[in-house]
Amino acid sequence: DAKTTQPPSMDCAEGRAANLPCNHSTISGNEYVYWYRQIHSQGPQYIIHGLKNNETNEMASLIITEDRKSSTLILPHATLRDTAVYYCIVRSSAGGTSYGKLTFGQGTILTVHP
Amino acid sequence: ETGVTQTPRHLVMGMTNKKSLKCEQHLGHNAMYWYKQSAKKPLELMFVYSLEERVENNSVPSRFSPECPNSSHLFLHLHTLQPEDSALYLCASSQLPGTLEVVTFGSGTRLTVV
Numbered sequence: 001d002a003k004t005t006q007p008p009s010m011d012c013a014e015g016r017a018a019n020l021p022c023n024h025s026t027i028s029g030n031e032y033v034y035w036y037r038q039i040h041s042q043g044p045q046y047i048i049h050g051l052k053n054n055e056t057n058e059m060a061s062l063i064i065t066e067d068r069k070s071s072t073l074i075l076p077h078a079t080l081r082d083t084a085v086y087y088c089i090v091r092s093s094a095g096g097t098s099y100g101k102l103t104f105g106q107g108t109i110l111t112v113h114p
Numbered sequence: 115e116t117g118v119t120q121t122p123r124h125l126v127m128g129m130t131n132k133k134s135l136k137c138e139q140h141l142g143h144n145a146m147y148w149y150k151q152s153a154k155k156p157l158e159l160m161f162v163y164s165l166e167e168r169v170e171n172n173s174v175p176s177r178f179s180p181e182c183p184n185s186s187h188l189f190l191h192l193h194t195l196q197p198e199d200s201a202l203y204l205c206a207s208s209q210l211p212g213t214l215e216v217v218t219f220g221s222g223t224r225l226t227v228v
Contacts (some may be wrong), residue, residue: 043118043204043219044157101170102217104157 004088009109012082018075020108022088025069031092033064034102035073037084037110044087044104047073078112085109117141118220120205126226129195135223137188137205146188147217148180149204157204163188164210195227 005023012018024033034049048055048062050071055062061074075082087107118139127133139146148160162170163182177199179191188205202222209215 041202041224042221043206046216046218049216101159101162102157103159106156 004090004105006086006088006105006108008106009111012075012078012110012112014080014112014114015077018078018082018110018112020073020075020086020088020110021070022073023070024088024090027068027090028092031090033062033068033071034089034091035060035062036087036089036102036104037082038087038107039081039084044102047086049091078110080112080114083110083112118205118207118218120203120220120223122223123221124224124226126228127192127195128228129197131195132191132193134192135190135203135205135225137190137220139186139188139205139207139218141207141218143207143209143218144185145208145210146182146185147206147208148188148190149206149219151202151204151222152198153201161190192225195225197227200226 032049032051035047036044037047038044047059048057050062050064052064052068062071064071085107087104089102121136125133144165146163149157150160151157159172160174161168161180166182166185177194181189181191202224204219204222206217206219208217
């Protein structure tokens with residue numbers, strides 16, 4: 001699976017949009033971009049995933065650049081409860097041996113301030 | 115109860131003890147996983163079970179022994195652990211591995227080896 005690069009930390013004011021970038025310049029055609037987050041001392045929580053089109057759900061939006069080398073997770077109105085570590089993960093659709101194998105990096109620590 | 119449930123939430127054990135971590139999923143999934151998260155390190159995949167058969171063991175020491183009696187339950191048996199094994203142990207589940215399904219995590223067991 002392709003490696004990802006994320007800033008180690010970001011701050012955001014409550015009520016503002018939080019835009020979390022991720023670089024995955026070596027992504028291949030069959031690899032999806034997944035986002036998970038981990039609130040302190042809990043298990044990671046799935047947020048959203050996409051291949052090449054922008055995606056939106058009740059939690060967030062995912063914007064993937066046309067060349068697919070980077071993406072941005074957008075939390076439209078951040079709250080204090082969104083303070084967490086956010087992981088960008090690239091995962092193959094090749095099946096077979098991928099076995100739910102999510103390869104986690106260090107992620108981005110997002111701190112939402114009042 | 116829904117989701118992935120792990121017990122106990124916290125465990126302190128001596129190096130000569132034997133203990134077991136328990137995981138139960140109520141999602142109808144048929145793949146289950148153990149991940150380990152040490153302080154300041156990314157999550158690491160330890161074991162993968164697909165349809166109750168172990169399909170992956172990521173070079174985990176034999177003092178960690180997984181057991182999957184059915185598709186809803188997963189155990190991690192611990193014996194003669196070392197202090198460096200202190201970590202957050204996370205159980206997860208998903209539909210058949212190798213597909214782009216969402217992996218759902220439990221809240222973890224915080225293990226301290228003294």
